[in-house]
């Protein structure tokens with residue numbers, strides 16, 4: 001913590017980024033930290049390796065995030081003293097921005113699969129979200145919360161705890177929420193923005209998901225949705241953000257492990273299946289995702305299987321059934 005505060009104090013130019021396919025925790029953590037670090041004549045810029053989903057446009061400052069999908073363009077940019085990665089479990093998730101690793105790299109994250117890729121790492125898997133780690137960092141930096149930074153961090157906290165419903169919701173999360181609320185967050189407004197930002201396309205995908213929802217025949221505590229490329233095309237194509245579609249199978253009575261499989265194409269044109277996995281403690285899905293080179297948290301993880309949907313299902317489902325035993 002002290003080394004990171006010193007590195008920030010010494011930096012005249014700071015770039016911040018989050019992970020590819022960014023979520024509310026990553027974006028909000030980055031924006032809050034950027035707002036607090038913009039002092040004096042320090043230059044602070046926010047990046048995302050892929051476009052910021054429209055549903056997160058309400059986050060203060062989101063419109064100023066630069067999308068860094070183009071590695072050539074990034075190479076031409078002036079280097080920064082410090083690159084701070086927020087909510088990013090490994091350097092691969094930085095996308096093209098990994099090429100900007102010229103200054104020192106700071107890694108702020110809470111994923112248990114984080115491989116400490118930074119020169120300086122503040123990684124706490126016990127923290128419910130990266131926003132809580134940023135809140136701690138701001139305190140260490142002596143930067144008081146403002147209504148803007150508190151609103152951002154609150155949005156990250158609400159998102160990553162599933163509105164204070166996931167297993168990561170603990171006393172520390174509530175204490176942090178109380179400090180943020182006291183700093184001027186309009187709690188109902190943030191919740192409304194997070195829950196009321198779907199469009200017709202998102203709902204069409206939910207309808208497709210409901211149509212494909214199945215409980216496992218041999219293991220009733222397992223349920224999930226498998227969407228083929230054709231299913232996704234019929235619903236209007238992939239969304240900017242799959243959001244919490246995996247929560248649909250999870251909402252079935254008695255389900256302790258839920259999955260969402262979505263078939264797409266990899267960079268080489270071959271079929272790939274992206275998997276989102278959720279479980280109730282003590283069932284662990286993190287190790288299953290890790291077997292396919294994925295990661296995340298113990299009870300919320302993801303991976304990509306290089307196969308078509310039928311093959312991916314045949315490989316994954318026995319492991320999910322085993323995880324429940």
Ligand SMILES: [Mn+2]
Nearest residue numbers: 025087130160
């Ligand atoms: Mn997070």
